[in-house]
Amino acid sequence: MSDFWILLTGSMVAACCAILGVFLVLRRMSLVGDAISHSVLPGIAIAFLMSGTRDSAFMLIGAAVLGLVTVFLIQLFHQSGVQSDASIGIVFTALFAVGVILISLNARQVDLDLDCVLYGEIAYTHWNTITVLGIDYVPKAVWMLGFTLVLIVLVIGLFYKQFKLCAFDPALAAAVGIPVALFHYLLMGMVSMATVSSFESVGAILVVGLLIIPPSTAYLLTEKLGTMIWLSIVIGVASTFIGYYAAVMLDASIAGCMVSAALALFILAFLFSPSQGIVSRYVSRRRAALRHTAS
Amino acid sequence: MSHSPLAVKGLSAAYQKKAVLDNVSFEVEEGKLMGIIGPNGAGKSTLIKTILGLIPRLSGEVTVFGKPYSVQRKLIGYVPQRESVDWDFPTNALDVVLMGRYGRLGWFRRPGAEDKRIAMECLAKVGMADYASRQISQLSGGQQQRVFLARALAQDARLYLMDEPFAGVDAATEKAIITLLQELKKQGKTVIVVHHDLATVKEYFDSVLLLNVTLQAYGPTDAAFTAANLHRTYGGRLGFLERLGHDVPLPAESR
Numbered sequence: 001m002s003d004f005w006i007l008l009t010g011s012m013v014a015a016c017c018a019i020l021g022v023f024l025v026l027r028r029m030s031l032v033g034d035a036i037s038h039s040v041l042p043g044i045a046i047a048f049l050m051s052g053t054r055d056s057a058f059m060l061i062g063a064a065v066l067g068l069v070t071v072f073l074i075q076l077f078h079q080s081g082v083q084s085d086a087s088i089g090i091v092f093t094a095l096f097a098v099g100v101i102l103i104s105l106n107a108r109q110v111d112l113d114l115d116c117v118l119y120g121e122i123a124y125t126h127w128n129t130i131t132v133l134g135i136d137y138v139p140k141a142v143w144m145l146g147f148t149l150v151l152i153v154l155v156i157g158l159f160y161k162q163f164k165l166c167a168f169d170p171a172l173a174a175a176v177g178i179p180v181a182l183f184h185y186l187l188m189g190m191v192s193m194a195t196v197s198s199f200e201s202v203g204a205i206l207v208v209g210l211l212i213i214p215p216s217t218a219y220l221l222t223e224k225l226g227t228m229i230w231l232s233i234v235i236g237v238a239s240t241f242i243g244y245y246a247a248v249m250l251d252a253s254i255a256g257c258m259v260s261a262a263l264a265l266f267i268l269a270f271l272f273s274p275s276q277g278i279v280s281r282y283v284s285r286r287r288a289a290l291r292h293t294a295s
Numbered sequence: 296m297s298h299s300p301l302a303v304k305g306l307s308a309a310y311q312k313k314a315v316l317d318n319v320s321f322e323v324e325e326g327k328l329m330g331i332i333g334p335n336g337a338g339k340s341t342l343i344k345t346i347l348g349l350i351p352r353l354s355g356e357v358t359v360f361g362k363p364y365s366v367q368r369k370l371i372g373y374v375p376q377r378e379s380v381d382w383d384f385p386t387n388a389l390d391v392v393l394m395g396r397y398g399r400l401g402w403f404r405r406p407g408a409e410d411k412r413i414a415m416e417c418l419a420k421v422g423m424a425d426y427a428s429r430q431i432s433q434l435s436g437g438q439q440q441r442v443f444l445a446r447a448l449a450q451d452a453r454l455y456l457m458d459e460p461f462a463g464v465d466a467a468t469e470k471a472i473i474t475l476l477q478e479l480k481k482q483g484k485t486v487i488v489v490h491h492d493l494a495t496v497k498e499y500f501d502s503v504l505l506l507n508v509t510l511q512a513y514g515p516t517d518a519a520f521t522a523a524n525l526h527r528t529y530g531g532r533l534g535f536l537e538r539l540g541h542d543v544p545l546p547a548e549s550r
Contacts, residue, residue: 176398223430
């Protein structure tokens with residue numbers, strides 16, 4: 001049974017990250033995803049301290065708020081003349097540091113392990129169940145990820161055209177009256193929630209891999225946004241399965257193997273993509289050169 | 296009383312405290328083709344973006360057919376600079392044109408068959424019907440510009456604001472674009488174009504606005520597009536004007 005829960009948790013993490021990651025990658029905001037995944041830490045710590053529980057709802061809210069604060073601060077610094085990569089670096093390390101301090105100061109009250117936040121442990125997630133709607137055998141992480149995934153699918157599904165236009169041409173989006181800033185913060189809020197829901201299973205560092213690598217792989221394989229999202233999900237879920245069974249065989253970290261599997265798939269696409277792959281480009285160049293010499 | 300398509304009064308805007316538009320006022324007549332010209336950094340694009348509310352204005356008032364811009368969005372078509380978007384975005388030409396319909400769809404509706412039909416029609420008007428399913432990164436610069444124009448047509452507006460539609464396009468596209476603009480004018484639409492090629496101003500535009508942070512001259516092309524006004528607008532940067540030294544600012548052979 002534990003296999004099932006681990007694969008389900010991993011697949012849900014991968015799906016959440018894959019959908020949102022597509023928009024991050026297309027908007028060239030991959031590093032903002034990285035920043036958010038770290039700077040939600042103080043949000044979680046504050047949520048623990050205020051609520052006194054590891055209640056998922058508080059964690060999600062705390063994380064979403066801190067995610068938005070992160071994005072707001074990055075923009076504020078950037079607009080005041082700091083380089084954008086520098087302002088990302090400043091904001092997320094500083095907020096992460098605040099989180100570390102908050103947790104270490106309250107180590108006795110806060111039952112939160114920094115190692116767990118950074119690296120996660122998907123193998124343990126199925127031990128931690130809670131009772132919801134009278135069902136007591138479903139792991140907490142699955143509830144949390146399920147809620148986040150449904151929310152992401154609903155929001156992106158309902159406002160697909162807005163997210164698309166904001167990603168492609170924000171100036172036109174604003175000109176036709178789409179509240180660009182609202183959708184920007186909506187996306188970032190969802191990234192924060194996805195990150196927090198994924199913490200316990202894959203950790204703050206490897207979640208970034210799932211946020212960026214599958215969408216980048218899909219980007220190499222298709223020329224349609226809709227297809228890119230589906231492919232990204234499929235690649236993310238495939239990485240989960242490959243990674244899990246590789247981890248079982250090697251007796252290694254599951255999350256580590258998942259992201260490594262995602263990377264392996266990326267390299268395959270990078271080499272063999274029909275339109276953009278290194279190999280097909282080389283072949284078509286050779287063909288062109290041969291035609292040239294033949295004529 | 297009929298309102299003019301666009302009235303701008305005392306408009307000012309700034310980037311980080313440096314004024315880029317200072318107290319600009321003008322009013323456009325309906326059914327005219329108007330050019331905005333001026334040197335680099337004169338605030339031409341900023342003027343358009345401020346009118347559209349993309350850049351916050353420091354002061355001044357903008358009305359579109361007598362009402363504030365925010366309630367008249369559906370009457371306006373916008374063509375941003377081609378370089379302002381990422382042409383590697385995973386989408387095709389028809390899909391980009393369909394984006395012109397988004398403003399009319401409200402919050403939840405998705406583009407339907409009727410929108411697709413309109414988008415195809417607009418692509419045909421710019422001579423790009425055969426490229427509808429082409430990935431946008433595979434289009435040439437001129438073709439990309441035509442797709443952008445088709446998208447503005449799909450907005451089905453009465454007032455068009457275009458930011459450098461002639462920049463970096465081939466001669467065939469330039470001709471196609473100007474034919475289209477004249478077509479729009481015949482239908483009674485108003486078109487405002489940020490333009491950089493002084494040689495074609497007289498031929499293309501009914502009226503012209505010379506801008507260099509402040510408004511330098513505005514009026515019918517014959518009256519406003521004079522050597523003296525150009526000299527004032529471009530300062531020393533238009534050395535060849537002095538060599539000409541007569542009323543016709545630019546002879547045909549300088550193209």
